[in-house]
């Protein structure tokens with residue numbers, strides 16, 4: 001088979017006669033096919049799906065490039081390729097897992113797949129939880145898969161971690177992830193909207209990656225987002241339906257000297273920073289993600305009020 005004669009019209013050609021396909025040939029064919037469908041991370045996606053099919057780690061594919069792929073593996077791979085290219089199902093959902101902060105987390109259509117930019121929030125938070133033996137009270141609002149709370153809990157095992165979500169299905173996934181990481185006992189999972197499940201308590205640190213997309217922008221978004229829950233993505237017509245009450249209430253939920261950090265869309269940074277100022281929080285700052293976009297707004301409650 002030569003690459004120049006391949007068609008990208010269908011998904012993974014079926015085995016014909018004596019023809020066999022090596023790992024490398026399948027990766028190349030699928031990469032071309034995904035590119036033809038406008039999938040940006042074409043090569044990476046092809047490698048991840050084939051590695052998953054063959055029960056290998058992605059980098060180990062490189063050691064197997066010349067090996068033939070059996071018809072049954074090709075058939076299973078073909079199903080994944082079709083779902084990726086035609087239905088635009090994200091690779092994380094096809095695999096059922098996503099790596100975040102070097103943790104392998106289970107994901108499903110009930111949770112947002114954790115994004116690399118959210119690691120900016122984890123990094124900032126760890127910079128405030130400097131004493132790794134101190135029992136800091138930490139709250140993660142809208143925990144989803146548990147990404148932020150579990151990353152912090154593994155890095156700061158003495159912290160008293162609480163993770164909330166309005167979605168009970170998301171909390172089930174988060175609990176499963178905590179159990180898989182063997183930290184189920186050290187994280188408290190609570191069901192409810194914003195601060196309702198922890199009313200009356202106060203925290204050293206409150207973190208959140210709330211939904212912040214405007215419903216009106218939905219049509220312009222990548223087709224992959226249709227496979228993630230609306231409640232994890234959208235926050236009313238302007239994108240502020242969750243951030244607005246969060247910013248209004250967060251000060252009273254913080255201990256004196258406590259910090260808050262939220263992930264937002266880069267275009268929302270100034271508005272949220274303004275709300276923190278109105279709430280009389282201080283040391284308001286912005287952190288940029290790896291792509292250089294302003295992504296996290298943080299602030300501190302005055303030490304003496």
Ligand SMILES: C[S@@+](CC[C@H](N)C(=O)[O-])C[C@H]1O[C@@H](n2cnc3c(N)ncnc32)[C@H](O)[C@@H]1O
Nearest residue numbers: 112114142143144165166167193194209211232
């Ligand atoms: C953008 S996702 C973030 C998930 C996870 N923290 C992460 O960073 O990958 C937002 C999460 O907030 C939850 N959520 C939406 N509205 C909420 C509310 N009013 N109170 C609590 N959680 C909410 C959603 O169910 C979803 O799990």
